[in-house]
Amino acid sequence: MNFKIVIPARYASSRLPGKALLDLGGAPMVVRVAKQAEKAAADEVIVATDHADVKSACEKYGVNAILTSNKHQSGTDRIAEVVELRGWSEHEIVINVQGDEPLIDPLLIQQAAAHLASSTADIATLAHQIDDAAELFNPNAVKVICDHNNTALYFSRAPIPYARDAFARQQDLLPPPPYLALRHIGLYAFRCSFLLAWSRLDPPPVEQFESLEQLRALWHGYSISVLQTSSKTPPGVDTIEDADKMQGIFDKIAR
Numbered sequence: 001m002n003f004k005i006v007i008p009a010r011y012a013s014s015r016l017p018g019k020a021l022l023d024l025g026g027a028p029m030v031v032r033v034a035k036q037a038e039k040a041a042a043d044e045v046i047v048a049t050d051h052a053d054v055k056s057a058c059e060k061y062g063v064n065a066i067l068t069s070n071k072h073q074s075g076t077d078r079i080a081e082v083v084e085l086r087g088w089s090e091h092e093i094v095i096n097v098q099g100d101e102p103l104i105d106p107l108l109i110q111q112a113a114a115h116l117a118s119s120t121a122d123i124a125t126l127a128h129q130i131d132d133a134a135e136l137f138n139p140n141a142v143k144v145i146c147d148h149n150n151t152a153l154y155f156s157r158a159p160i161p162y163a164r165d166a167f168a169r170q171q172d173l174l175p176p177p178p179y180l181a182l183r184h185i186g187l188y189a190f191r192c193s194f195l196l197a198w199s200r201l202d203p204p205p206v207e208q209f210e211s212l213e214q215l216r217a218l219w220h221g222y223s224i225s226v227l228q229t230s231s232k233t234p235p236g237v238d239t240i241e242d243a244d245k246m247q248g249i250f251d252k253i254a255r
Contacts, residue, residue: 003095005037011049029246033100033104034061034063040095095109098187103234112227115189122223135183137159151226
């Protein structure tokens, strides 16, 4: 199975500026992500950044990096630029690995690539079952609803599906089966044909309200196939508190 990995790494993160260069056990976070992604045995692993310092840090550690525009509004836009710069075929599969997940499981990357390769969807992604009510009601945990073919119908930060009667009684416990809620794992497998069309797609209002760019693909009629996995979402780094926790993890690993 052939696929490529692109790691978008914007320097000016809104909640934690410069987090791509956050020191984790002696190496920048973006390098940690890339080294973890390399374990998935892709044809190429490329960091796509808008900042020369991030590119230089990657090259120092032998990680391939490309300088992209600082005008991009999303990681998908940045990946699309890489596809054009590299001239990749529209049939290639590209995995978007988030630049703030240094503990990403390489198996998840392989699962996403294999799932897209075996389907006719434009995009493939992963999700796992939610078994905790706090996670369901957490707006930072993105939920997904699928049809009977495991094709995504909608992604939301809201608790979906909303069990009206059960949650009217209490919201600290999930309803019993057949109730099923899925948390989206922010890992995407794209066909390059989709990425080459992405820049021409206007962002719909719902994407801006939810702050979820995958809703743009659904809005414009592209299909997203969802593979349910037993693996949980690895912790990422969005806040100072997240950064402190991640540094503690890598400090232990480095000892």
